[in-house]
Amino acid sequence: MSATTAALRPRLVKRLLPSRATRLAVRIGAVAAAFVAAALFLLLAGNPIGPVFSALWSGSFGSAYGQAQTILAAIPLVFTSLAVAIAFRMLLWNIGAEGQFYFGAFGAAAVAYAWPEWPGPLLLTAMVLGGMLGGALWALVPGALRAYLGVNEIVPTLLLNYVAILWVDYLVNTAWRDPESLGFPLGVPFSAQATLPQLGDTAVHAGAIIAVIAALVIAVILRKTIWGYKIKVIGENRRAARYAGFSITRNIVGVMLLSGALAGVGGMVEVSGTVHRIQADISPGFGYTGIIVATLARFSPLLILPVALLFGALITGGVELQTIGLPSDIVLMLQGTILFFALAGELLVHYRIEWRRQAQTGSEGEPGAAGRAHPGAMPSGT
């Protein structure tokens, strides 16, 4: 009963269990499609595509300097992304990684200024702890509000960002102000011991190693430990977690503390490794970009590493764009486009498109007529 006029029509068919390869292919495809879409947009806006992309490339991966800058930009992103990801595993939206990053930098700087003469390894360890403590404290406030009073964490985490940024701003303009800063909001430079060592003769500092270790540790916690199991259960199904006797409140507080601590270490690494002092504007929005990175990495700690690298490349590539007279805002557009395509691409992870010939003549009751996929409709029972 194939009708005479048959047209190919797309329809969505649900995939029951999307394979790993599918997921990966869809996500890489989404990033590629985002670049194509961005290129089209640049073209429409009258920008030369060739120079833009070659500048992005040479500024990020295309030169030894660019590579180092890319890694340096990726390091803080790894920490803020991990912070967002671990919280989201329990369905908590930590929008406050930015503020926790600043408070971590504050904690680390406090240690660095208090004991500048301590031997390097000891001082750096103390600074990491200071950073963790600062970040964790900053996340404790919204975490406790959420756990004990049921206050949604999104707004408190977001608003506390401004408080943390202003707090650091205040310190670098007053107590910690560098007398030689010529009026700029800069803190006193750290002592040599308070500075993270470079890796070999590159511009990359030891923060890169700390970032990789942090991602590995989080991956192990999530996959191999009882706590990670509980986080997974609570994230998947709070009712079942309560039924199993897990304490939701304690775990919310615990995960928020860990989340804040991670962002805090990010702040420590940034001031100790890259900036070498505390100052205003240490973050161009690492906490927010971390949300995008974590989302793209599907909140997987190990996937965060390559995605953070990609976004680090975009940040440094944007700097290069300015040198050829193009706005670095192109990079922001690219980031947004990538996120947009990645989220839209999720549809293709769970559904596949099937092209079917479908009769257009009004013949009813065609055998083998394509059934329509109903999202959420499942076969009875089974």
Add this chain to the structure above:
Amino acid sequence: MSTHDPGPAEGAVELRGIVKRFPGIVANDNVDFSVARGEVHALLGENGAGKTTLMSILSGAYRPDAGTVSVGGRTMSFRSPKQAIEAGIGMVHQHFRLVQPLSVAENVLLGAPSTFRLAGNATEDRVAELAEAYGIRVNPSAKIWQLSVGEQQRVEILKALFREASVLILDEPTAVLTPQEATHLFSIMRRIASEDRAVIFISHKLDEVMAVADRVTVLRAGRGVATLTIGESDKANLARLMVGREVMFRVARSDHDAGAPRLTVKGLIATGDLGLPALRDVTLEVRAGEILGVAGVAGNGQRELTEVIAGLRPAISGTVAIGGRDLSASTPAERISAGLGYVPEDRLGTGLIPSLGCIDNVMLKRTDEFARGFFINKQAAEAATSELVDRFDVKTSSLHSPVSLMSGGNIQKLLLARELSAGPGALVVAQPTAGLDVGATEAIRRLLLEQRDAGVAVLLVSEDLDELLSLCDRIAVMYEGKVMGVVGAAGADREQIGLMMAGTASDPA
């Protein structure tokens, strides 16, 4: 390949060679099904036999991969439920599709053809008229949220009648009804059929099929096995067709004396999800080695009772004790370690996590056991899970694939296996066989009896009175949060329990 099927003159619905595949399964495999006007036609089969899929095809929710659907002699190809409704197919789903804040009349009117404006009292009168014509007891001006489940179901039927459905499909309609309400429903069904309409009654309950249907079509594993008139069939015959083998209706139950009280609740008062009183002074006592049944229509406090016992719902007052130890102030975790096992009604939402595999789900209540320091002892968890899966005959393709892909019976077996593996002293079980097929139901019931014989105190909440009568030692009947009375199961009077479920009984036996 037929374009026009003449069919029998009185044919209301004719399904021919229906095939519907879902990934991994064939839900309908070349099924023929025809219904005549003026008959109540039962569609009988175990869960997963393909009944609901077949009816979803008839009602336009799915499109068949092959086969034809004809209604009133015309071949149809429904692209949406709306087209099926226009063709006169009405379906009452298991989960009602009613707008809670609106009145009965408004709900009946919703989606009816060419009603742009609600016309106030006039519609209420029309709905009242319609209800009266079919002997349907419901108040047209009542809001949906004020109605009992049985009344809401009647509203769904009214909706279909109002849209002039010539074929009415009822999907497991009695699951939520008291025996009396079910009887009322059956009389409505007969009345509708007598008006030259067709009624399709999806069920897996043999007694009901025998009581109300004219003909019955049996589905097994996606295939049509037989179509019989009720006159030429009996329960045993139908059960054999449905399951594919002989079925025991009574589970063997040994006689023995119950021990000391193990699980006691005293004077429990608690509220439900909406903050309304759900438990009003409930006192019960389950002895070691007995099954105490809790009968009642859904929503009379049974769920809240099990949740309060498990520590998931706070009690306003009253005590819960296991083995004499007062647990009223204890956390759920403390109650678990005091030996409380709990099989909640909501298996996949509370008892198990659908997206996780068997191992993770077995770990849910046994995390301490599978801990090695901070880490999970994966080998131990896997070994324990595969041992449980073998011992309790849980069929699954992999210990790692999501439990949501398993059948309802296997899901329940896994849940029960985990709860029993902890060696509970008291076991609270809610609706353990609801929606399960005959084979799984038998297995679950046998497991519960084994626990009883092993000296566990079992509190069994069920809406299936036959289940309670065959398993329990004593039955408590709940109505509006109160225990109407506790009766011995041996020689209990169904009628009397039914009346107590409806709140009219006075003295406990």
